[in-house]
Amino acid sequence: MTNAKTTRVLSVSVPVTDPDAALRFWTEVLGCELVFDGEPVPGVRMIEVRPPGSTVGVVLLPPDSPIPVAVRMGTGDADEAYARVRDAGVALDNDEVLRWPGVPPMFAFHDPEGNALVYLEDTAG
Template identity: 75%
Template structure:
């Protein structure tokens, strides 16, 4: 697992809490396509990031899993009964890795994110 997202109503307050109170390290803080501020912090002793996203964000609140080939993962999951793709294809935006959003047969929200370290 690369990260899990959390909905937060005040990103600045959440960032302060996670870094100053819980001791998380800031890994990423920028506006990404489609125009959403994405903040990622990492708890002490962990490699798994926490994404602090607005609750109404078009970026899904989901577990983010790494894959070395987003296209192959998309095709593999297309053949699995009960998996719901939320994107018509693998998303490719400037400055971010290829990714797609899907739900498992239980309805849990997941994202596959192409990650060179996953291979």
């Protein structure tokens, strides 16, 4: 399992109740650049901003979003990472690696403190 390690942090999500106000704050006050503003899941607005020059994004999500408010990390092989995390006794949020059109293979789980984590297959990392 050589490709199952974490390659990099891709993004960190923050729950927001007013996405327009959050977008203004992160871009106009903090100077971040807008990367994405759309609905990857129907009815769920997701905004990603990134500090200039950074490769790590901040994802702004509704607190009750079906998209996990989590730290998203890259891994070289999502299937190997899934097996490694499962075999370590970690409770997984998904019965298998998720494979959706246009999205890298991924799965969600929690660390021992209950923090949400997501692994996405990262060929660039």
